[in-house]
Amino acid sequence: MWEVFVRTKAGLDHKHCGSLHAADPKMAVQMARDVYTRRQEGSSVWVVRSDQIVASDPNDKDMYFDPAEDKVYRHPTFYKLPDSVDHM
Amino acid sequence: MYTQAMDTMRDEGGDKPALRTAEEAQLQQRFDNRIDAGDFIEAKDWMPENYRKTLLRQISQHAHSEIVGMLPEGNWITRAPTLKRKAILLAKVQDEGGHGLYLYAAAETLGSSRDQMLDALHTGKAKYSSIFNYPTLTWADVGAIGWLVDGAAIMNQVPICRCSFAPYARAMVRICREESFHQRQGFDSLLVMMKQGTDAQRAMVQEAVNRWWWPCLMMFGPPDDQSPNSAQGMRWGIKRVSNDTLRQKFVDAAVQQAEVLGVTFPDPDLRWNEANQHWDYGTIDWSEFWRVVGGDGPCNRERLADRVKAWEDGEWVREAALAHARKSELKEAA
Numbered sequence A: 001m002w003e004v005f006v007r008t009k010a011g012l013d014h015k016h017c018g019s020l021h022a023a024d025p026k027m028a029v030q031m032a033r034d035v036y037t038r039r040q041e042g043s044s045v046w047v048v049r050s051d052q053i054v055a056s057d058p059n060d061k062d063m064y065f066d067p068a069e070d071k072v073y074r075h076p077t078f079y080k081l082p083d084s085v086d087h088m
Numbered sequence B: 001m002y003t004q005a006m007d008t009m010r011d012e013g014g015d016k017p018a019l020r021t022a023e024e025a026q027l028q029q030r031f032d033n034r035i036d037a038g039d040f041i042e043a044k045d046w047m048p049e050n051y052r053k054t055l056l057r058q059i060s061q062h063a064h065s066e067i068v069g070m071l072p073e074g075n076w077i078t079r080a081p082t083l084k085r086k087a088i089l090l091a092k093v094q095d096e097g098g099h100g101l102y103l104y105a106a107a108e109t110l111g112s113s114r115d116q117m118l119d120a121l122h123t124g125k126a127k128y129s130s131i132f133n134y135p136t137l138t139w140a141d142v143g144a145i146g147w148l149v150d151g152a153a154i155m156n157q158v159p160i161c162r163c164s165f166a167p168y169a170r171a172m173v174r175i176c177r178e179e180s181f182h183q184r185q186g187f188d189s190l191l192v193m194m195k196q197g198t199d200a201q202r203a204m205v206q207e208a209v210n211r212w213w214w215p216c217l218m219m220f221g222p223p224d225d226q227s228p229n230s231a232q233g234m235r236w237g238i239k240r241v242s243n244d245t246l247r248q249k250f251v252d253a254a255v256q257q258a259e260v261l262g263v264t265f266p267d268p269d270l271r272w273n274e275a276n277q278h279w280d281y282g283t284i285d286w287s288e289f290w291r292v293v294g295g296d297g298p299c300n301r302e303r304l305a306d307r308v309k310a311w312e313d314g315e316w317v318r319e320a321a322l323a324h325a326r327k328s329e330l331k332e333a334a
């Protein structure tokens, strides 16, 4: 099983778009093209063996990502500047 | 509320004790809250066993329908009247194969293997949409399938783009984007025959529409008062709109399109209802529906036999691909 990532056009990120079965890497890339870019949805594809992906634990989601919630000073909108320079 | 209905199903299944641990009850509560809040559930999130089972059944049956659905139209690829129609039909049938693949992949995230699902299809344990058990007798059937069958499928599928199970919803978004071409090419093909064709061709179109109309209305499933599991699906956010509501929406749209085309539907009771601003339609023969679902439609045996043959004929290709992969790996390691 392989995960498929497609870059929709030059300059953009590769984005995950689905998965497929293939016997080897070459076949996986060919299948990815046939299955996920039949209407020129992409200009580049990556395939990664599904079992090679390491993911965060969905059950710890709150614990894991919430610490960033109260760090509002990381956003530009936190800083209210005088009107004359506020568009900086 | 989900909990209660699920407990009923669980008792029916008899596979799990009705008593739960406190931890499980808490997980269940959190799941219910997320569903209520309109949250999406991802494959690795905790979910009630019956939610998983229901989805697995629905998604795999949906996948089987896409794959078996390639057969009636594939039947006409070599006999399409022009190169243009042949290229279009090839592209459409290829899309359906892709749809099957997206859906099998979504079902696999729930813990069933592709082989298990295919085995269930090939042994007749799993169902697929009843509509694909009807034959494609003339070229007009290909257009009628695009217009009416894909049209009904779109009505059914659009609400699933908001399904609570995210991998299914994502697959559905991709599929719906591609379905629109299917319906339009079908209508276009019929329109050409109706506007530029001979009398015989026009009669052929009408005859195809006559055969596909009622089976298409059955695609939306039994009436609301006879679909006990619908309510559960609604509560879980798997189903968003009821069978009868979708069917009515389809009829209303199709009547208008039929007028443009210049064809009629084989239903003497079809008439505009001023009071509710919808088209009333006649009684659907549900005994036919259950017969076809039960395996006794005009083409059930042929479809299944074709699928099994395709799978068995492809065996050596799959084996060769794996052997090639193993060999290349060894060569690289050396």
Ligand SMILES: [Fe+2]
Pocket (backbone or CB within 6 Å): B066, B095, B096, B099, B175, B179
């Ligand atoms: Fe499809």
Ligand SMILES: [Fe+2]
Pocket (backbone or CB within 6 Å): B096, B150, B153, B179, B182
């Ligand atoms: Fe389609």
